[in-house]
Structure formats: structure tokens, C-alpha cells
Amino acid sequence: MPDQMIRTESLRKSFGDVHALKGVDLEVEPATVFGLLGPNGAGKTTTVRILTTLLAPDEGRAEVAGFDVVRDAEPLRHVIGLAGQSAAVDENLTGLENIEMVGRLYHLAAPEARRRAVEILGRFELSEAAHRTAKTYSGGMRRRLDLCASLVGRPTVLFLDEPTTGLDPRSRIEMWEIIRELQNEGTTILLTTQYLDEADRLADRIAVIDVGRVIAEGTPTELKMRVGGEVLAIRVVDRSRVGEAAGQVLGLGPGGGSVDNNTGEITVPVGDQGPAILTEAVRRLDRAGVALADIALRRPTLDDVFMALTGHAAEEGDQPKENGKRGRRRRRG
Ligand SMILES: Nc1ncnc2c1ncn2[C@@H]1O[C@H](COP(=O)(O)OP(=O)(O)O)[C@@H](O)[C@H]1O
Ligand SMILES: [Mg+2]
Structure with a gap:
């Protein structure tokens, strides 16, 4: 097992004139939860997409579970899972069919894919809904189904991109419990979030990211100390x-x-x-x-952390492309 389950060095990525990542360095130890905390447009999803081989960096390098994200993209895909905001759920399939389909993508034989799907859905309390089409699911159920899909391949490293944004408080707490369980089983988790309280509760270490740069890194307690309690x-x-x-x-x-x-x-x-x-x-x-x-x-919020670290409020990036309406309250001036 590598010392660091995730390691990035000077990752850079631009989209035209938008410098989404301006040199990001991260290190995540095995079997820990790492929180990537930042406002809309900070570069969280871009980082996750690079680490999950969906996007190539312009410069810098990254390794996940000992695999280089560019050179070893193919074997890396077998040991990671990704769940996030843009749920990879097919609305017209039932919950069971969705998860079976993912199993088949992992080349499981049909009976094995079915067995695994039933087991995972049961674990996340979706057994009763297993034969209903996903479009009848609530937001919380959809998010759990998406998470089920990400777990079919039994990932060593799991990426959760804003797993609770837009969820009601109860579903949010359920998701937190699931994340903790997965960590206890030894999964390494990189979680992105806009909420300090979420990172505080779940993460062993947090990196605060702002317009493509890590502006602080430490344990939740260390970061809150910077705000002053x-x-x-x-x-x-x-x-x-x-x-x-x-x-x-x-x-x-x-x-x-x-x-x-x-x-x-x-x-x-x-x-x-x-x-x-x-x-x-x-x-x-x-x-x-x-x-x-x-x-x-x-308790301090992300806004307070930003204010303490940078002397200015967290601002949204040039063109937040997702979640505009669910964005955090903005503070300018
Ligand atoms: N495919 C893309 N094309 C153009 N700009 C993008 C694209 N993806 C992200 N961006 C921009 O890059 C910056 C970082 O975006 P993103 O990584 O999605 O941030 P976050 O996930 O923290 O909200 C933003 O300014 C965003 O508008
Ligand atoms: Mg994002």
C-alpha cells in the first residue's frame, strides 16, 4: 500500500481563460477522510475529475492508490469510485437495474451483478424501492443510489463530490453516517464540500481551496483555531x-x-x-x-474561515457552472 493514497503535485488546469487549478498539492493518507472545502467555482470538481481520470491535467502530476492518473488511468479506474452531484443514475431504470447495469460494466456475470446489487441496495435501505424506477426516488434516495453505484467495484479510494449539497437535513445526516461507516471499513475518501460543519464532522484533514489554490490545510481543529473558536x-x-x-x-x-x-x-x-x-x-x-x-x-462557517485566512469573503468563480441557485449566500464588498 502506498504511504499516501492520493498525492498531487502542482496540478494545473485551465479552460480557455479560466484558470481552474493554479498548482494544487494534496496528500491523503490511507483509510482517512480528506475534505476539500471551498465555495462554488473553487476548483473542487476539476480536481476530482482529474483524480478520477475523467480529465487530464495541463501540468503537474497526480497519483491515486499508487497509479499515475494519466499513465495508469486504465488500472486506476478499477480501484476508485465516484459519486457526486451529477448523479449517474438512469431515471428510467429501477434502482436494482441501475446497480446491476454498473455491475455488468465491471464485467460481473449476470447472477453475480444481481447478487451484488441486491446486497448493496439492502445496505443503504433501498431494498423496498429496488423495483421502482429511479425517477420516483426522493433527492436523498437518488444520492444513495448514486453512492451504491460507486461502490459496486469495491473501491479502495472513493471520491464524493458534494455528496450532501441540496439534501434535506435528515438525508444529510444519513449520508454522513454512511461515509463514516465506509471509512471504518478502510476506504480512503476524498470528499468535497462547501460546508465547514460537514468537513469538520467527517474529515481527518481539510484543505481549503479558493480560486484554484489551496490556501490552508490542517485538521478541522487547526482550521477553526485560525478563525478563533x-x-x-x-x-x-x-x-x-x-x-x-x-x-x-x-x-x-x-x-x-x-x-x-x-x-x-x-x-x-x-x-x-x-x-x-x-x-x-x-x-x-x-x-x-x-x-x-x-x-x-x-460555530464558524466557511465564510468565517475565508475571512480569517484571506481577509476577504469567499467569492464565486468566474462562471459557476453547477448549482447556481443552491449557492451559498454571498458576501461582497
Ligand atoms: N468544462 C469547463 N469549461 C469551462 N470552464 C470550466 C469547466 N469546468 C469548470 N470550469 C470553471 O473552472 C472553475 C472551477 O470549477 P469547478 O472545478 O467546477 O469548481 P467547484 O467544483 O469548486 O465549484 C470555475 O470557474 C468553472 O466555471
Ligand atoms: Mg463542483
């Missing part, structure tokens, strides 16, 4: 007084803070001083006569 989020009733309110509270935490010009939300990293800083903020704003619409301590 929790964040105090404040909204005032009168939007014209946001600046005044910010003036009162931005100096309270160990590391400044920021104002979202779109929503008027003021955020202050508070480290482990949350309750004390919250109390002081309320006191000051009350003294200044600024009415509060909302004030709360929360």
Missing part, C-alpha cells in the same frame, strides 16, 4: 446603524471581525470568550441605543 453574530434593527454598531463591538474579540454588506450581519471571532464578549456587546449596544434584531454565538 466561536463567532458572535449580530444583526441590528436599523440597517443605517450597522456601522455604528460595528464600531462598538469589532474590537471586543481577539481578532477583529467583519460586516457583511449584503445582510448587515456583524461577526466577531470570540475564541473561548463567547459568553463574556456577548454580554459586553449587549451592554455596549444598549448604551449606544442601538436596537438588536438578533445576537447569537455560533
